[in-house]
Amino acid sequence: MQKLFTRKSLSNASMYIIAATVAAVSLLLGISIGSLSIPFSTIIKILFSAWLGLPLSGGDAPDDLVQIVMMIRLPRVVLAFLVGASLAVAGAAFQGLLKNALADPYTLGVSSGASVGAVLVIFFGIQLPLFGTFTLPIVSILFGLATLALVLLFTRAVERQMSVETIILAGIIFGAFFSALISLMIALTGEELRQIIAWLMGSVAMRGWKYTVLLLPFFLLGVVLLLLNARELNAFAFGEAAALHVGVNVMRRKIMILTGASLLTGAAVSVSGTIGFVGLVVPHMVRLVCGPNHRLLLPLSLLYGGAFLVLADLLARTIISPRELPIGVITSLIGAPLFALLFFRRMKRKM
Amino acid sequence: MIDVLEVNNVSYRYQRKQVLYDITFTVEKGEIFGILGPNGSGKTTLLKLLSKELSVQSGSITVNGRPLPSFSHKEWARFAAVLPQTIDAAFGYTVKETVELGRYAHQHRLLPMWTEEDEQAVDAAIHEVGLTEKAGESIERLSGGERQRAYLARALAQNPELLLLDEPTNHMDITQQLHLLNQLVRSAKEKKLTVIAIFHDMNIASLYCDRLLMLKEGKAVALGTPEELMEPALLHSVFQSPVNKQAHPTVSKPLLAFLPERGLSAIEQRGLPELLTWTTMDDCIAITAAEPLKVLSSALVGSGFQWATHFVNRQVSKDYNREDAELEMKQYLRKRGLPVSSTIGMMTAVDIHDAVCIYEKQDAFSLWAVVTAGVGNAVDAAHAWKRKQFEQKIGTINMMIFIDGTLTDAAYVQAVMTATEAKVKALYEENVLDPETNTYATGTSTDCIVIAATQTGTAFSYAGTITPIGQVIGRVVYEATKEALRRYRKRRDFS
Incomplete structure (x- = not known):
């Protein structure tokens, strides 16, 4: 009954408002805190002047401050936000479609595929003529998409119905194989070891706007695809047969959802490496608060996942500054206890 | 009265195994039509063909003359609703959210709007199965019988003309069974629904069905009213078990009792x-x-x-x-x-x-x-x-x-x-x-x-x-x- 109470007492609108506020504040915090502290008001003025052309007096913000905000801090928090949002939404969708609490964006092996692409680029020092420094994310994202296609083709070859169990198994098979390939390259490498490990642990540092721009179209496409399938995801929660019975075109919707979630995952991995935990746990935490309805779960996971990664990145770069910790370590270090606490309280209430 | 559903010479085979042979029958509007048979007789396959879970391989299924494959999934869901034996209980969904899914097929714009009509259909369906007070409860907190009633409400919210039931009372005790079936028959009669149902209990089938189709090893062995079909000799041959027939104490339907095999007494x-x-x-x-x-x-x-x-x-x-x-x-x-x-x-x-x-x-x-x-x-x-x-x-x-x-x-x-x-x-x-x-x-x-x-x-x-x-x-x-x-x-x- 307690849970019912919490769910009833918060209207959907107020849940959105809270989540949006949390996201905005975390973005501001991310920009504000660093080797040089910048007050919120200054940040807002700088943003307004940059976007809306409002005049900015030199007293408010010197030029170097504008540079720091616009060229260093803002792209970093935006990238962190987009990556966190991508992983959380993809995780929510995978968990809903695969009906598996342990599913996360990495379950289908798309991330392993993308990683293989990235590690290959570092291992062989490849630089494609047209893309330059963009080579790594582009190769990586192509590998991610190819992996999805492989997994789906293999699943379909095994079983025409493409049941979720078969999809998960196929994903695990390909994921394991690609992980082994990565380990193989790590074992054979010499000079690039540190670079590969650093990339694998994940980071959103020093990427600038270019990576954000690369991620953005995939992000938008993936999120729109998944939001359009929120009702179908609810239907899938009752099993594929039940979804079919209420009129869902199961095969088409399943492929749409898998594609959307994989686009988000592949793109996120290609720009930031494999950052763990966000995609697994943020959807669970959001579910504890708002229930399993995907019409609410997906947008809220987006906002909270983004905010979560911005804050994790903030911690990663400030705790032992000027050195930076790998962001993947931080997500788990703060995420696990947070989840444990929420889970504990929820189970206690149920008794 | 129009024939609502015609099944013509339908056969089906899984890769190596033929499970249905030339099934032909017609179900009329408003009829409660039962499918009976031992396990492996093909009754679930037949129902899956009707619910479009499987596609027809040979023969045809038509509704008012229109072939089944020409219906899109959504169109078919507006016409036919399914209540299976069990549905995975989706964790955390409330009864109302569960029933709302029944309106899926009725919302067919790119950005679906939840209309007043949808809301009313959902409330009416929940009311009909007597779960109004539990509409806000999580589905997994309900008893087995209540949960199945919630799924019945979802099926009713689809506003179907045809209800397909696959042993809907399989996991219930006798009180819950009768409760659900009474509710079902009442709804069916009120809304002139056609019902096609698989039953494993012949007595229940005989009590609730207007006509029965009996399957054995994928073949239709009998089709008729319960009175015609509940013949001990026929049932013995279908179920491979001796059966005794008696009169129901108060309803003009036959009651059947299987006889256990006894050793030399x-x-x-x-x-x-x-x-x-x-x-x-x-x-x-x-x-x-x-x-x-x-x-x-x-x-x-x-x-x-x-x-x-x-x-x-x-x-x-x-x-x-x-x-x-x-x-x-x-x-x-x-x-x-x-x-x-x-x-x-x-x-x-x-x-x-x-x-x-x-x-x-x-x-x-x-x-x-x-x-x-x-x-x-x-x-x-x-x-x-x-x-x-x-x-x-x-x-x-x-x-x-x-x-x-x-x-x-x-x-x-x-x-x-x-x-x-x-x-x-x-x-x-x-x-x-x-x-x-x-x-x-x-x-x-x-x-x-x-x-x-x-x-x-x-x-x-x-x-x-x-x-x-x-x-x-x-x-x-x-x-x-x-x-x-x-x-x-x-x-x-x-x-």
Whole structure:
């Protein structure tokens, strides 16, 4: 009954408002805190002047401050936000479609595929003529998409119905194989070891706007695809047969959802490496608060996942500054206890 | 009335195994159509074809002439709703959110809007299955029966014309089953829904369905009303199990009982005398059967048809007269340590030591008759109406006939007739008169009869006077009654 109470007492609108506020504040915090502290008001003025052309007096913000905000801090928090949002939404969708609490964006092996692409680029020092420094994310994202296609083709070859169990198994098979390939390259490498490990642990540092721009179209496409399938995801929660019975075109919707979630995952991995935990746990935490309805779960996971990664990145770069910790370590270090606490309280209430 | 659904020569095979062969049937609007068959008979496959979970391989399924494959999934969901055996309980969804999914097929724009009509359909469906108060509860907190009702509400929210049910009550106890099915039939009748349902319980199917299709190994073996289909021979061949058919006590539908396979019973191994144990106590005769016998009797305790292991003929004093005789008799039985629910209990004022017992062994069967007779109460049935009043005395001629054989209901009734006729003849020859009318008595006012059969061994369809068993019943009862009367008179004259 307690849970019912919490769910009833918060209207959907107020849940959105809270989540949006949390996201905005975390973005501001991310920009504000660093080797040089910048007050919120200054940040807002700088943003307004940059976007809306409002005049900015030199007293408010010197030029170097504008540079720091616009060229260093803002792209970093935006990238962190987009990556966190991508992983959380993809995780929510995978968990809903695969009906598996342990599913996360990495379950289908798309991330392993993308990683293989990235590690290959570092291992062989490849630089494609047209893309330059963009080579790594582009190769990586192509590998991610190819992996999805492989997994789906293999699943379909095994079983025409493409049941979720078969999809998960196929994903695990390909994921394991690609992980082994990565380990193989790590074992054979010499000079690039540190670079590969650093990339694998994940980071959103020093990427600038270019990576954000690369991620953005995939992000938008993936999120729109998944939001359009929120009702179908609810239907899938009752099993594929039940979804079919209420009129869902199961095969088409399943492929749409898998594609959307994989686009988000592949793109996120290609720009930031494999950052763990966000995609697994943020959807669970959001579910504890708002229930399993995907019409609410997906947008809220987006906002909270983004905010979560911005804050994790903030911690990663400030705790032992000027050195930076790998962001993947931080997500788990703060995420696990947070989840444990929420889970504990929820189970206690149920008794 | 239009034919709503036509299934024509539908066959289906999974990779190597053919599961349906040329199924053809038509279901009319408003009909409740049942599909019956043992496991593996193809009934679930047939339903999956109807729900579009599987696509038709050969033959055709049409709705009002339009072939099934031409319906999109959404179109079909607006026409037909499915209630399966079980649905994975999606964790955390409320009843209302679950039922809302039923409106999926009715929202067909790119950005679906939740309309007033949707809201009303959902509320009405939840109300219809009686879950309005639980609309906000999580689905996994409901009981199995309530959960299935929530899924029924979802199916109803689809506003379908056709409901497809796959053993919808499989995991419920009998109360929940009836509750759900009553609800279902009521909704179906109110909304003129057509229902196609798989049932595993033939009695439930027979109670609720207008027509039934019986499948066996993928082939349709029978199609018709429950009355037509519930034939023991047909069911035996379909379910490979012997079946017995009876009338429902209050509804004009047949009831069926499967018969368990029994090993060679004690009776067949040993015969009637070894099966029955006779004990004479100071005030009663108790006969105990090693295995239950099927009994038709007019006894004070255990009247009508029932299965019994104990048969008691109790001697009471001549002035025993109690309103609550049955209750008192039950207490008496309980005091004697007898299982009341499987005991046939009679009373007599006659000294039970004068009971006559005759055993007759034939090739095909054996028969054992136990008679006590007293005629202090003798009555001529033909002239009983002339008597002003009956004194309720415990009188009487009590007959117990044990038969080693299988009797039909008709044979039981004829056994009663034959025994009664033989008794009348014995009374006539012993010159027993009705003291008031001074005519030959045909019995006493409180006579009692028990016909008990093992229901194993030779089958007897009839037990009239022309049949071998009837002839033995007649002769044995005649002889036993005469002997019992002689003993009765001897004791009376002696005292």
